[in-house]
Amino acid sequence: MHQLKLGPGDVGAVAGLPVTTPVRTVADVILRADRYPAVCVLDAALNRQLIDESDLSLVAALIARRRGAVAARRCLAESDGRAQSPLETRVRLRxxxxxxxPDALQLEVRDEDGYLLGVGDLGWRGARVIAEADGQTPHQTPQAIYEDRRRQNRLTNAGWTVLRFTWPDTLRPDYIPHTVARALRRPR
Known part of the structure; x- marks a missing residue:
């Protein structure tokens, strides 16, 4: 049995039901979750603007001296609100x-005239490599498939290598970094 001590600023209401605030919820979750899910929760909360960068110090204060605080502080350091999905977070962590x-997230690639060719989920600018985290739902419609292909063709014609990863790829610890490392070593 666990007893949770909540302060006056830790509780709000949604549809008349008492809930903990986003800052408190994130703090409690990252204390108990493994690294990948914890960083996914942090990234999602930042990306959806449920919390902002200044709230990370509040989260750090809430986890201080609690079981799991050391690992949770590492997750705080790895958080990045530019990740647009848990899949992007997992690819980045791999x-x-x-x-x-990667040296960039949500990397905008433009031609010499400034025309936007595409935005890569993860990027290595020097080697001109982009990694895309292709989730099943956003990329399964015929229209999305055609748009992905056109964008990839524009990027490839501009001299970029585009790598595509899916959720099952993140379950193999060596696959993503090995594939990226090979692309990074390829001469340009």
Whole structure:
């Protein structure tokens, strides 16, 4: 049995039901979740603007001296609100763990006239490599497939290598970093 001590600023209401605030909820979740889900929760809360960068210090204060605080602080350091889905977060963490961290998230690629060719989920600018995290739902319609292909063709014609990863790819710790590392080593 656990007893949760809540302060006056830790509780709000949704549809008349008492709920903990986003800051408190994030703090409680990252104390109990493994690294990948914890960073996904942080990224999603930041991306959806449920919390902002300044709230991370409040989360740090809430987790202080609690069981799991050391690991949770590491998750705070890895959070990035530019990730637009848990899949993007997982791909990024696999790259970090495999020694090939991206130097950009949501990388805009433009031609010499400034025309936007596409936005890559993760990018390595020097090697001109983009990694796309292709979730099943957003990329399954015929229209989305055609748009993805056109965008990939524009990027490829501009000299970029586009790698595509799915959720099952994130379940194999070595696959994503190995694939990215090979693309990074390829001469331009």
């Amino acid at each position: 790259c970090v763990d495999g020694g090939v961290p």
